[in-house]
Amino acid sequence: MTVTIAAPQAVSAEKDKDPALIRWLIFIRDRGIFVLWAVLLIAFSIWASPYFASLDNGILIANAAALTAIFAAGIAVGIICGALDLSIPGTAALAGCTCGWLITHGTPTGLAILVALVLGGFVGLINGLISLRGFNPIIVTIGTLSVMSGAAAGIAGGYTISGLDSLVFMGTDRFAGLPAPVWITAALFALLTVFLTRTRDGIRLMAVGGNPEAVRRSGIHADRYKVLGFVISGFCAALGGLVTTALVTEANPAANVSIIFNALTAVALAGVSLAGGRGSLPRVLVGALILGTISNALTIKGVSPYWATATTGLLLLGSLALEKWVSTSVSRRLVQSASASVHTGTR
Amino acid sequence: MADNALELRNIDMHYGYVRALDGIDIAVRQGEVLGLLGDNGAGKSTLLKVMSGAHQPTSGEIRVHGAEKTFGSPADATHSGIQMVYQDLALVDAQDIATNLNLGREILRRGPLGWLGFVDHKAQRRRSTAELEKLGVRTAAVTRPVEMLSGGQRQVVALARGATRVNGEQSGILLLDEPTAALGYEQTQQVQSLIRRLADQGVACVLVTHNLPLAMSVCDRIAVLNRGRKVADIPVAETENDHLVGWITGARASMFATASEAS
Numbered sequence: 001m002t003v004t005i006a007a008p009q010a011v012s013a014e015k016d017k018d019p020a021l022i023r024w025l026i027f028i029r030d031r032g033i034f035v036l037w038a039v040l041l042i043a044f045s046i047w048a049s050p051y052f053a054s055l056d057n058g059i060l061i062a063n064a065a066a067l068t069a070i071f072a073a074g075i076a077v078g079i080i081c082g083a084l085d086l087s088i089p090g091t092a093a094l095a096g097c098t099c100g101w102l103i104t105h106g107t108p109t110g111l112a113i114l115v116a117l118v119l120g121g122f123v124g125l126i127n128g129l130i131s132l133r134g135f136n137p138i139i140v141t142i143g144t145l146s147v148m149s150g151a152a153a154g155i156a157g158g159y160t161i162s163g164l165d166s167l168v169f170m171g172t173d174r175f176a177g178l179p180a181p182v183w184i185t186a187a188l189f190a191l192l193t194v195f196l197t198r199t200r201d202g203i204r205l206m207a208v209g210g211n212p213e214a215v216r217r218s219g220i221h222a223d224r225y226k227v228l229g230f231v232i233s234g235f236c237a238a239l240g241g242l243v244t245t246a247l248v249t250e251a252n253p254a255a256n257v258s259i260i261f262n263a264l265t266a267v268a269l270a271g272v273s274l275a276g277g278r279g280s281l282p283r284v285l286v287g288a289l290i291l292g293t294i295s296n297a298l299t300i301k302g303v304s305p306y307w308a309t310a311t312t313g314l315l316l317l318g319s320l321a322l323e324k325w326v327s328t329s330v331s332r333r334l335v336q337s338a339s340a341s342v343h344t345g346t347r
Numbered sequence: 348m349a350d351n352a353l354e355l356r357n358i359d360m361h362y363g364y365v366r367a368l369d370g371i372d373i374a375v376r377q378g379e380v381l382g383l384l385g386d387n388g389a390g391k392s393t394l395l396k397v398m399s400g401a402h403q404p405t406s407g408e409i410r411v412h413g414a415e416k417t418f419g420s421p422a423d424a425t426h427s428g429i430q431m432v433y434q435d436l437a438l439v440d441a442q443d444i445a446t447n448l449n450l451g452r453e454i455l456r457r458g459p460l461g462w463l464g465f466v467d468h469k470a471q472r473r474r475s476t477a478e479l480e481k482l483g484v485r486t487a488a489v490t491r492p493v494e495m496l497s498g499g500q501r502q503v504v505a506l507a508r509g510a511t512r513v514n515g516e517q518s519g520i521l522l523l524d525e526p527t528a529a530l531g532y533e534q535t536q537q538v539q540s541l542i543r544r545l546a547d548q549g550v551a552c553v554l555v556t557h558n559l560p561l562a563m564s565v566c567d568r569i570a571v572l573n574r575g576r577k578v579a580d581i582p583v584a585e586t587e588n589d590h591l592v593g594w595i596t597g598a599r600a601s602m603f604a605t606a607s608e609a610s
């Protein structure tokens with residue numbers, strides 16, 4: 001009836017550290033993409049010397065990656081929370097056109113931007129509320145994608161809204177030497193990273209993506225956090241749409257679906273599992289930067305841009321293989337150390 | 348008895364024409380481990396679901412510390428100090444142990460950052476480490492993601508999550524559904540000692556299991572269900588394996604044979 005195993009007082013003497021090898025493997029899994037980017041930067045610096053390794057080129061890469069990164073942030077938050085949001089291009093087009101229409105009809109620029117961003121969040125809210133009814137989020141967001149791009153075309157009257165010069169401060173203007181989109185991207189990622197890793201709501205949002213049942217049983221309204229994920233995703237989409245509009249000072253009502261695939265590549269490269277619940281935004285940012293770095297270096301060397309696309313694809317497949325290898329190694333090591341602990345008494 | 352932590356009186360449960368539970372009286376005291384045995388379909392899980400508020404009985408009453416309660420949902424049961432550890436552990440794999448244990452009762456930072464909802468990770472880790480130590484379990488560093496734990500360690504974390512939400516001082520009640528079903532021998536021993544320690548700290552435990560040796564070694568008292576009826580309710584010290592098997596299979600006559608059945 002009584003069991004005498006693992007006396008409580010023996011517990012406190014244990015050191016709370018994982019074996020070195022496991023920590024190393026976890027490091028590769030969590031930080032591997034940073035290492036990959038560093039390797040790429042060094043390799044390209046040598047290969048495409050002297051044009052690649054300059055401050056100006058660095059800014060160029062960052063600026064080119066900024067837009068992909070903003071949309072990737074939206075996709076990533078959606079996936080982390082457990083839903084792939086495909087309505088992002090539609091939301092982006094709608095936000096751009098709404099902002100453009102408001103500005104050409106005499107609304108102050110600041111207010112027009114605010115309205116567009118709120119509208120993006122509202123689209124996310126609608127997506128979320130529909131998905132909660134038990135419909136597949138992918139289909140729901142494909143539906144809203146069509147609705148949004150139709151609405152954008154309706155607002156714009158079928159043509160691009162041009163002459164939005166008051167938006168250049170978030171497009172081609174530079175502040176302290178850096179283009180505005182780089183600042184916006186940096187701020188967005190800093191904000192979202194802190195939110196997801198440091199705040200209660202962010203942590204719960206990630207937990208909902210991982211296992212909604214666990215969250216529900218902890219007495220939390222899991223559904224609210226699902227909707228919150230969509231709202232953030234819609235907000236990012238609207239922000240990306242505004243930056244796109246600002247870069248060309250024109251609002252284009254046509255939803256550009258290819259941005260999803262660029263963003264998804266960055267997200268997948270960052271090791272954000274499509275199953276949800278895991279992923280980190282700094283890695284997504286680096287994923288977008290890697291895409292920008294590769295196409296930049298290949299352009300400098302005069303290689304056809306088609307090869308940039310192909311290289312990116314290969315890299316993506318390679319990163320999948322690496323992740324698989326790391327996770328199987330970790331679990332194998334853990335099984336070993338777990339069975340070892342039975343006999344050494346370090347349970 | 349006055350010191351019953353959880354008491355069910357004359358619980359009937361019908362699914363259509365199927366009588367899943369038939370006049371069940373059962374009680375568990377503070378600091379006691381009650382084993383619930385029975386063959387598949389005997390009504391163990393149904394009874395546990397009635398206790399956890401997942402099912403509402405057709406008739407009968409539920410008393411928690413002597414006060415009659417009606418559970419409309421699991422949340423009501425949780426509110427009364429009843430925690431259930433499910434067979435599917437429902438842990439967040441990608442998050443670490445500390446985050447899993449603190450989900451839903453996060454510690455916020457002091458000051459303005461706390462008002463913004465910032466979580467105090469250090470304090471959470473300290474609390475989780477302390478709680479696990481109090482339970483006398485050593486799983487792994489609390490910063491280890493759950494996906495990197497073995498099956499037994501996960502089970503311990505799931506148990507600990509339930510256990511840290513009930514405790515002896517607050518007269519908690521812990522319901523366990525097959526906690527060792529997926530575990531090896533060594534891990535079963537660990538879970539077993541954890542259940543025992545919880546009971547020693549004053550938590551009332553109800554344990555549903557198929558594992559007879561486990562029930563014999565960890566429980567204070569064992570109740571056997573057969574086709575929705577309680578056929579035995581006996582302290583472990585006064586029974587033996589063969590008797591229990593007899594009650595489970597129906598080969599042995601019920602301890603509570605009614606007059607009509609006896610005739």
